[in-house]
Amino acid sequence: MKDVREEYHAEGLTEASLHNDPLEQARRWVDEAIEAGLPLPNAMTLATVSAQGQPSSRVVLLKGIEGGGFTFFTHYDSRKGEEIAANPKVSFTMFWQPFDRQMIVIGEAHKVDPEESESYFASRPYASQVSAAISPQSQPTSREWLEEEVARLEKEFPSAPVPRPEQWGGYRITPSEIQFWHGRPSRLHDRFRYRRQADGQWKRERLAP
Template sequence: MKDVREEYHADGLTEATLHDDPLEQARCWVDEAIEAELPLPNAITLATVSANGQPSSRVVLLKGIENQGFTFFTHYDSRKGEEIAANPKVSFTMFWQPFDRQMIVIGEAQKVDQEESDSYFASRPYASQVSAAISPQSRPASREWLEAEVSRLEQEFPSAPVPRPEQWGGYRIIPTEIQFWHGRPSRLHDRFRYVKQGDGCWQRERLAP
């Protein structure tokens, strides 16, 4: 691993090319990754912290940038759900290697309302509704039990919609800090940080790489 290196050749970032609103900048970068058909362009590595201070992370999919935050959906009784309940302060990273771009978001996670969770759950493919409804996420389970539960629910609900389970729904991460990183030659990267102020405005500053 010591010998693995990657040189960056991007044009980089300047204050003149950045949006004043970091959520608009975030939306722009995600949209460009989607339009370029990058693999999993909306994947985020979400970090949460348990009540006793132990961090954990995993990849989930970002499903929206709206209402001043970033939205994803999961099981509320999963490990990440339990850790968010104990400590709503979270962070996530997005990295688009072909673009030499990275974004870091720091903030607090809040549950979205039931109507929003119902609407998104109903929009998912039927098989995804079934697997979400039967899964005791983050709990021990055999493959045989999972497949038997899928068969049981498919018999009970042979077509969509499957009722959304109460333990499944959305979170919106309301950011207090957003960083945008752009790789540059010789490791002299561009890095900008937006910090939310008490009046709701964003203060932007360049950081050393």
């Protein structure tokens, strides 16, 4: 691994090219990754912290930038759900390798309204609804049990919609800090940080790479 090297050749990032609103800038980067057909352009590595201070991370999918934050959906009784309940402070990173871009968001996660979770759950493919409804996410289980539960629920609900389980829904991460990183040759990368001020405005500054 010590011999693995990657040189960056993309155009740089300037303060003049950035939007004053970091949420709008984030939307632009995600949209550009989607339009370019990058694999999993909305994948984000979400970090949470337990009540004992132990961090954990996993990849989830960003499903919206609205309401002043970033929205994703999961099981509330999963490990990440339990950790968010104990400590809502979270962070996530998105990395788009072909563009040499990275975005880091720091903030707090809180549940969205049940109506929003219902609307999104109903929009999911039938098989995804079934899987979410039967899964005791993060709990020990067997493949046989999971497949039996899928067969049982498919028999009970042979077509969509499947009722949304109460333990499944959305979170919105309200950011206090957003960083935009852009690779440059010789590791002299461009890096800008937005931090929310007490009056709700954003302060932007360049950081050393």
